[in-house]
Amino acid sequence: MITVKLEPDGKVIEMSDTRSVHAVLNKLQLRSTMAIVVRDGELLTPDRMLKNGDALMVRKVTSAG
Amino acid sequence: MKCIRCKAPAHVALPSHHSGFCKDCYPLFFTKQVETAIRREKMFTFDDRVLVALSGGKDSLALMLELHLQGYDVTGLHIDLGIPDSSEKARKKVENFCDLHGLTLEVFEMAKWGLPIPDVKAHVKRPVCAVCGKMKRHHFNRIAVEGGFDVLATGHNLDDEVARLFANTLRWDTAYLSDQGPVLPAAEGFVRKVKPLFRLSEFETANYAFMKGIEIHSDPCPYASGASFTGHKELWGELEHRSPGQKFQFYQSFLKTGKPAFAAMEKETGATLAPCAECGSPTSAETCSVCRIKAAVRESKAKDAG
Numbered sequence A: 001m002i003t004v005k006l007e008p009d010g011k012v013i014e015m016s017d018t019r020s021v022h023a024v025l026n027k028l029q030l031r032s033t034m035a036i037v038v039r040d041g042e043l044l045t046p047d048r049m050l051k052n053g054d055a056l057m058v059r060k061v062t063s064a065g
Numbered sequence B: 001m002k003c004i005r006c007k008a009p010a011h012v013a014l015p016s017h018h019s020g021f022c023k024d025c026y027p028l029f030f031t032k033q034v035e036t037a038i039r040r041e042k043m044f045t046f047d048d049r050v051l052v053a054l055s056g057g058k059d060s061l062a063l064m065l066e067l068h069l070q071g072y073d074v075t076g077l078h079i080d081l082g083i084p085d086s087s088e089k090a091r092k093k094v095e096n097f098c099d100l101h102g103l104t105l106e107v108f109e110m111a112k113w114g115l116p117i118p119d120v121k122a123h124v125k126r127p128v129c130a131v132c133g134k135m136k137r138h139h140f141n142r143i144a145v146e147g148g149f150d151v152l153a154t155g156h157n158l159d160d161e162v163a164r165l166f167a168n169t170l171r172w173d174t175a176y177l178s179d180q181g182p183v184l185p186a187a188e189g190f191v192r193k194v195k196p197l198f199r200l201s202e203f204e205t206a207n208y209a210f211m212k213g214i215e216i217h218s219d220p221c222p223y224a225s226g227a228s229f230t231g232h233k234e235l236w237g238e239l240e241h242r243s244p245g246q247k248f249q250f251y252q253s254f255l256k257t258g259k260p261a262f263a264a265m266e267k268e269t270g271a272t273l274a275p276c277a278e279c280g281s282p283t284s285a286e287t288c289s290v291c292r293i294k295a296a297v298r299e300s301k302a303k304d305a306g
């Protein structure tokens, strides 16, 4: 299970059978340059693999205006 | 993925540059893009005094920090719009940021000037965002001119520029298409305006802001409908995904090919400017639109009171 905290809304989602950052973005219907993905304070590229129990922060980058 | 410079594991992947960077090398990439923008577009030099418009969002703060780190003479200017709750938060964020990095900051308060934005919303029938934007530009320019600054810098990034250009193109708005760009030269009563982040996407700025510890989450303005350009940005996000680099190319080609043609067309019809009778800012009318709005709000308020 991977826990994903979505920013800026603060929603938390749990995902199973999700092995890579790319897969997380796909499930969220986000392109790789539309959000930054952080694990333990570090940015991750889409090809990075995930392990069970990982907690991610996914933050959309589009600012209003 | 490995860093293209040092082969360490990459932290940022940039499809449009066919590359990835680690956390040590990414800021170097960012710095290079800003340096290139400033140099190629002749934005300013180390002798110039630069006023940076700080909204509190990631882009303007990232810009301020980067210019400071590059050694430019920068002063921040924040406009406190006087919107309950929202404005205090934005102002606090800007103040804390400038304190932390030892940066000079000026704050201009719309309420003290006599026109907090909630009054605009209550007494002006036009969309509040358009009027607010006009007010901000007016004061940014006025304060830059009065303070003897050589140039006003804003944090607009490539996505902002492309979304605006796209909107102007959809309307074939010749006036805007004739002078949109990363540099707006100084003119009678107007300071030069520059956008040093125009080569960088929102994603690229967001990564930099995160690495530099700039808290990138910022609350949207409570008055904004949220619609402004967001749809265009999403469309362009898809185009960019299908063919990385498209966004920058669209903008660059406009600057090279489109803009000069529109500028030539506009040249014939340009209005002559004279100082506003009230505030002295350049305007094509007797009194500038900002002073007219201020007067209209004053009258509307008086009517409500009496």
Ligand SMILES: [Zn+2]
Pocket (backbone or CB within 6 Å): B003, B004, B005, B006, B007, B008, B021, B022, B023, B024, B025, B026
């Ligand atoms: Zn590196």
Ligand SMILES: [Zn+2]
Pocket (backbone or CB within 6 Å): B276, B277, B278, B279, B280, B281, B287, B288, B289, B290, B291, B292
């Ligand atoms: Zn005026």
